[in-house]
Amino acid sequence: MSSRSFGPPIIVTDRLEKVYPGGTKAVAGVSVEVRAGEIFGFLGPNGAGKSTTVGILTTLLRPSGGRATVDGLDVVDHAAEVRRRIGLVFQESTSDDQLTGRENLELTAALYDVPPADAGPRIDRLLEAMSLSAVQHRLVKTYSGGMRRRLELAAGVLHTPKVLFLDEPTLGLDPQGRAGIGEVVRRMRDEFGVTVFLTTHYLDEADQLCDRIAIIDHGEIKALGTPSELKEKVGGDVLTIVPQRPDVDLVPIVSALPGVVGVQRVESGYRVKTLRGEALTPRVVQACHDAGAPVASVALKRPSLDEVFLEFTGRAYREDEGPGATEMALRMNQFRGRRR
Amino acid sequence: MTLRAYRALTVRELKRWIRTPTAIAASIMTPFFYLLLFGQAFNLGKLIPSGPTPETLIAFQGAPDYYSYFSAGMVIFVVVFSTLFIGANVIFDKRLGYVKKLTVAPVSRVVILGASVSAGVLRCLLFGGLVIALALGFAHLPGLAGLTVTAAIGPLGVAEIAVAMALLATAFTSLFVALGYVLEQVEAYFALVNLVNLPLLFSSTAIAPSTLMPDWLKTIASGNPITLAVNVLRENLFPWSGYYPYPPELYLGVLAAFAIAMVGLCTAVTVRALNPR
Numbered sequence A: 001m002s003s004r005s006f007g008p009p010i011i012v013t014d015r016l017e018k019v020y021p022g023g024t025k026a027v028a029g030v031s032v033e034v035r036a037g038e039i040f041g042f043l044g045p046n047g048a049g050k051s052t053t054v055g056i057l058t059t060l061l062r063p064s065g066g067r068a069t070v071d072g073l074d075v076v077d078h079a080a081e082v083r084r085r086i087g088l089v090f091q092e093s094t095s096d097d098q099l100t101g102r103e104n105l106e107l108t109a110a111l112y113d114v115p116p117a118d119a120g121p122r123i124d125r126l127l128e129a130m131s132l133s134a135v136q137h138r139l140v141k142t143y144s145g146g147m148r149r150r151l152e153l154a155a156g157v158l159h160t161p162k163v164l165f166l167d168e169p170t171l172g173l174d175p176q177g178r179a180g181i182g183e184v185v186r187r188m189r190d191e192f193g194v195t196v197f198l199t200t201h202y203l204d205e206a207d208q209l210c211d212r213i214a215i216i217d218h219g220e221i222k223a224l225g226t227p228s229e230l231k232e233k234v235g236g237d238v239l240t241i242v243p244q245r246p247d248v249d250l251v252p253i254v255s256a257l258p259g260v261v262g263v264q265r266v267e268s269g270y271r272v273k274t275l276r277g278e279a280l281t282p283r284v285v286q287a288c289h290d291a292g293a294p295v296a297s298v299a300l301k302r303p304s305l306d307e308v309f310l311e312f313t314g315r316a317y318r319e320d321e322g323p324g325a326t327e328m329a330l331r332m333n334q335f336r337g338r339r340r
Numbered sequence B: 001m002t003l004r005a006y007r008a009l010t011v012r013e014l015k016r017w018i019r020t021p022t023a024i025a026a027s028i029m030t031p032f033f034y035l036l037l038f039g040q041a042f043n044l045g046k047l048i049p050s051g052p053t054p055e056t057l058i059a060f061q062g063a064p065d066y067y068s069y070f071s072a073g074m075v076i077f078v079v080v081f082s083t084l085f086i087g088a089n090v091i092f093d094k095r096l097g098y099v100k101k102l103t104v105a106p107v108s109r110v111v112i113l114g115a116s117v118s119a120g121v122l123r124c125l126l127f128g129g130l131v132i133a134l135a136l137g138f139a140h141l142p143g144l145a146g147l148t149v150t151a152a153i154g155p156l157g158v159a160e161i162a163v164a165m166a167l168l169a170t171a172f173t174s175l176f177v178a179l180g181y182v183l184e185q186v187e188a189y190f191a192l193v194n195l196v197n198l199p200l201l202f203s204s205t206a207i208a209p210s211t212l213m214p215d216w217l218k219t220i221a222s223g224n225p226i227t228l229a230v231n232v233l234r235e236n237l238f239p240w241s242g243y244y245p246y247p248p249e250l251y252l253g254v255l256a257a258f259a260i261a262m263v264g265l266c267t268a269v270t271v272r273a274l275n276p277r
Helices: A050-057 A079-085 A101-111 A116-129 A145-157 A175-192 A203-209 A227-234 A251-255 A277-290 A305-313 A325-338 B002-018 B021-041 B054-059 B066-096 B098-104 B109-138 B155-182 B186-202 B215-223 B225-237 B248-274
Strands: A009-019 A025-035 A039-043 A065-070 A086-089 A163-167 A195-200 A212-217 A220-225 A237-243 A260-266 A269-274 A295-301
Touching: A009 A050, A009 A195, A025 A050, A025 A065, A025 A195, A025 A212, A025 A220, A039 A050, A039 A175, A039 A203, A050 A065, A050 A163, A050 A195, A079 A086, A086 A145, A101 A116, A101 A145, A101 B002, A101 B098, A116 A145, A145 A163, A145 A175, A175 A195, A175 A203, A195 A203, A203 A227, A212 A227, A212 A305, A220 A227, A220 A305, A237 A277, A251 A260, A251 A269, A251 A277, A269 A277, A277 A295, B002 B021, B002 B109, B021 B066, B021 B109, B066 B098, B066 B109, B066 B155, B066 B186, B066 B225, B098 B248, B109 B155, B109 B248, B155 B186, B155 B225, B155 B248, B186 B225, B215 B225, B225 B248
Parallel strands: A039 A195, A039 A212, A086 A163, A163 A195
Antiparallel strands: A009 A025, A009 A065, A212 A220, A237 A269, A237 A295, A260 A269
């Protein structure tokens, strides 16, 4: 992923600040540069300042301090031009559920003044890409949560924006739906060359999708880098293997494998630290087998959000978030999806 | 570009409306009940034992009977009543996230407001027309009072009536759409709407003849926009030299000024509400 070459900076924020009327400082001096063609992720718990930052970058909120530019245009002074250049997919559905999927896209085409001759074929292509062709003439109120989200994504790129903002694009979706969205986002970048700025509080999502991640907490960037850089700092994946024969010492054999950071003998087996758990697992199993100690069980543990947070923020993930804010958001989303 | 967005947004409003048949049925039933139940029961004309007299003619502003007088008022009442729900739709649109889509789109906020207002005005005209048709039809049904028109009304008269309805609808639709963009709670919205609507309706001559009003109320009623619009209807439907001091065009002029002022005020409020904070 990091081997990809990216263009010049397309989103630049300089000591961006946002203080809400109540005195809450949601964003406290955020400075980042996102390069053209990059998939950039903002990772943090609810209330960390992710959505506020996206709000400022998309001209929905006015910064209290600092400045931000998108495609070289100041988001405050040139809001209208910025709006033309960006696409935005919110946490919630913004489609009109009394219109069909296709009608919603046609409305978006009119709002963004997509040339009428282009709009039809482009809508066809996007519906196809989002696997929505079959349901395009159904009212959106009959759509599942995943279908709605894919429709939002289609609407977000219909006017071929330079930057696509995704605010928690997979919140409230089932694992299948989440995987589908991830695939679609990558395709958008690869096929349409759009820069993607997304927020998430799922570490695995950021890991799989993003070229670079910024960890944000209390309105401040705590860490910034590629997923592997960040994981490296936390310590990477932990592979726990239990061999069938405990008498063979596997430490030297496993340590010698490329990609292994460290091997530690524990009660019934070994803890193997690595940055690339999935790729290493079969090789470890093979090596143990070759050494005459076939593996009885393997468990791969990836660094969780808690660990990353602990590492970079010095506190546990959900400490001061109130009672299960994430679950609340999830439930509300499911409720919204179920309502007919 | 602007025109295209405006048209698309207006069509969206109308589609949304057409696709909620229960809401349409409910909004049709309201005027129907007023005309069929309330109007028939509250028929003040029946209190007069010997038919129309010069006094009743004055009281009913030239209308041949109370029900005809009442029907013209009911047209305007239904027009104003139909504007109420438009602001509530805006609040629902905000909750659904649809308004967010609009605010990030490169579309002028004036276009967004304009589309909501246009769709609202169209609905109001439709309902106003429906009330006239129902009231006229009732006159031909046995056992029912109905609207009797005492003039040979021409295209100009019809146009004046339509313009009066449209101007009043424009003023109130803008007001309620703006309220919808400012307020977050549907409950607060309806509380405020009633605070505007009921006093306006009761201090007009839509239902009650001004001859029944105390002097202070009569003064208020004469400047009330609902009264102005009703006057345009009644003067065209029941022209009678004994009552109207001014031609309908004058009432229309004042109504137009009122509508323009409301649109201006509400545009400013809506733009403020939709701009980044």
